[in-house]
Amino acid sequence: MGVTPPERAPEDDPRLLERAGRGDRGAQASLIRAMQDVWYRYCWSMLRDDEMARDATQETARRFLAGLAGFRGGSRLRTWSLGIATNVCREFRRKRRPGMAGDASLRLVRDDEAGPADRAADREAHAAVHRVVETLPDRQREAVVLRYFEGLSTAETAEAMACSPGTVKATLSQALRKLRGQLETLA
Amino acid sequence: MSRLLRDELERADSAYRGQRYAGDLADDVLGSAVSPTRPSRWRIGLLGGVGLGMAAAIALAFLLYGTGPADHDLAKTDRLQDTVLGNQPSAQPDATVGIEPPPTTGTAAPTPPARTRATPLVPPRVAMDIRRFALSRPSLASLTRRPDLTRSDRNPLRLTRPKRPPTPRPAASPSNPSNAPATGASRWFDDPSPVETS
Numbered sequence: 001m002g003v004t005p006p007e008r009a010p011e012d013d014p015r016l017l018e019r020a021g022r023g024d025r026g027a028q029a030s031l032i033r034a035m036q037d038v039w040y041r042y043c044w045s046m047l048r049d050d051e052m053a054r055d056a057t058q059e060t061a062r063r064f065l066a067g068l069a070g071f072r073g074g075s076r077l078r079t080w081s082l083g084i085a086t087n088v089c090r091e092f093r094r095k096r097r098p099g100m101a102g103d104a105s106l107r108l109v110r111d112d113e114a115g116p117a118d119r120a121a122d123r124e125a126h127a128a129v130h131r132v133v134e135t136l137p138d139r140q141r142e143a144v145v146l147r148y149f150e151g152l153s154t155a156e157t158a159e160a161m162a163c164s165p166g167t168v169k170a171t172l173s174q175a176l177r178k179l180r181g182q183l184e185t186l187a
Numbered sequence: 188m189s190r191l192l193r194d195e196l197e198r199a200d201s202a203y204r205g206q207r208y209a210g211d212l213a214d215d216v217l218g219s220a221v222s223p224t225r226p227s228r229w230r231i232g233l234l235g236g237v238g239l240g241m242a243a244a245i246a247l248a249f250l251l252y253g254t255g256p257a258d259h260d261l262a263k264t265d266r267l268q269d270t271v272l273g274n275q276p277s278a279q280p281d282a283t284v285g286i287e288p289p290p291t292t293g294t295a296a297p298t299p300p301a302r303t304r305a306t307p308l309v310p311p312r313v314a315m316d317i318r319r320f321a322l323s324r325p326s327l328a329s330l331t332r333r334p335d336l337t338r339s340d341r342n343p344l345r346l347t348r349p350k351r352p353p354t355p356r357p358a359a360s361p362s363n364p365s366n367a368p369a370t371g372a373s374r375w376f377d378d379p380s381p382v383e384t385s
Contacts, residue, residue, distance in 0.1 A: 032212050037207050061215075149200050176192065
């Protein structure tokens with residue numbers, strides 16, 4: 001009985017990457033579809049606005065395609081593309097008008113049809129995400145989301161944030177200290 | 188990391204992963220701005236303008252020239268022919284003065300065919316009269332404007348009597364009455380002088 005190799009994610013397939021880098025539209029579409037939710041939820045957690053998160057996701061995809069031919073594989077495609085998304089979100093935050101609140105449009109996009117119970121669960125989950133990401137400064141939020149939600153290593157988080165791993169560790173430490181203090185206050 | 192904080196982060200993580208991009212990002216990106224094959228608005232407008240211009244030009248041509256290209260060719264041929272024939276002198280050329288035109292009985296030029304779309308280039312208004320063809324005119328118009336040329340030089344086909352150089356005439360004497368000047372209708376070619384032989 002043969003052993004079936006584990007299914008490889010599209011973004012980790014080197015042949016797909018090579019074809020996409022050569023301009024194969026089908027390969028590019030496969031990569032984008034594999035990454036679109038990763039980019040969107042990261043942009044949403046950074047911008048806290050559905051429309052802005054959507055625009056930032058599309059901009060991330062455009063820059064991803066533009067730089068795909070120059071991607072040498074020195075890091076994971078996921079890490080590299082999240083670095084693009086980080087830069088895009090920073091630009092969007094700078095362009096955002098002062099006083100434009102993201103809280104009013106905060107809501108979760110779910111695949112399933114949300115009933116009353118789901119809506120209650122969404123509100124609770126939304127509150128949890130809100131507690132984590134909303135109260136943190138931008139750099140700390142980036143570090144927390146990339147490190148704990150996206151599951152990147154410290155080195156990958158540092159690459160995505162364009163800083164050193166030591167800076168990431170320090171930033172994460174500050175963020176967790178702040179979150180812990182807020183949770184103890186709420187409790 | 189305290190348990191309370193870890194639980195909070197786990198709940199936030201599950202909620203975070205539940206978010207989805209609504210729609211197909213590949214269609215949104217590849218199908219619009221990135222796709223080079225999709226024509227832009229200004230290109231569509233430019234092609235539309237060119238098409239409208241061509242349609243207007245064709246409609247204008249139909250309005251000006253009637254029903255079709257055959258009539259258009261006929262009209263153009265007639266105008267060209269009128270222009271060419273209009274440049275001809277109204278008076279008859281010198282060479283044809285006194286020359287009767289050939290009899291037309293039995294050798295008349297055939298009637299030009301009726302104008303149809305199948306024979307658009309047949310000149311319908313050309314009168315097959317030989318006097319209208321100006322056969323005696325020189326081919327070069329500039330030749331007629333040279334004052335140093337004689338009339339016959341200007342018109343080499345002129346059908347007139349050839350000139351002969353005047354011969355020295357001896358003085359009249361009673362022994363040779365032929366040296367007397369001609370009178371009346373007697374002229375030099377009517378009464379040639381005898382050739383002297385030595």
